[in-house]
Amino acid sequence: xxxxxxxxxxxxxxxxxxxxxxxxxxxxxxxxxxxxxxxxxxxxxxxxxxxxxxxxxxxxxxxxxxxxxxx
Numbered sequence: 001x002x003x004x005x006x007x008x009x010x011x012x013x014x015x016x017x018x019x020x021x022x023x024x025x026x027x028x029x030x031x032x033x034x035x036x037x038x039x040x041x042x043x044x045x046x047x048x049x050x051x052x053x054x055x056x057x058x059x060x061x062x063x064x065x066x067x068x069x070x071x
Contacts, residue, residue, distance in 0.1 A: 002048045010070045012051065016042050017071035028052060031057050038071055039063075 004012045007021055015044050017040045024033045033055055043052040 004044050004048045004051065004065060006068045006070050007066055011044065012044070012065065012068075012070060014042070014044055018042055018051075018053075018068040019071050020063075020067055021069055022067055024063070026040050026058050026061065029058065033058075039068075040071075 004005055006018065007048070017038060019020055019036045019039070020033055020035055023035050025031075026033060035053065039053045039055055041053070045052055045062070049065055051065060051068070053063060054060050
């Protein structure tokens, strides 16, 4: 399995915490996740460019690693 890396090239593992590096609109909702939002306990997927997580307002979210940095 390939390494999953954040926007800075740091390797991510299951259970890590990450912060957003840009504001992201969540498709299908009116929620915007702000830059700097801390997301805890991420889960890796089969795609090394994506992770699964739960934000405070949205459950079952899939985020691209290019918008994250390790906390």
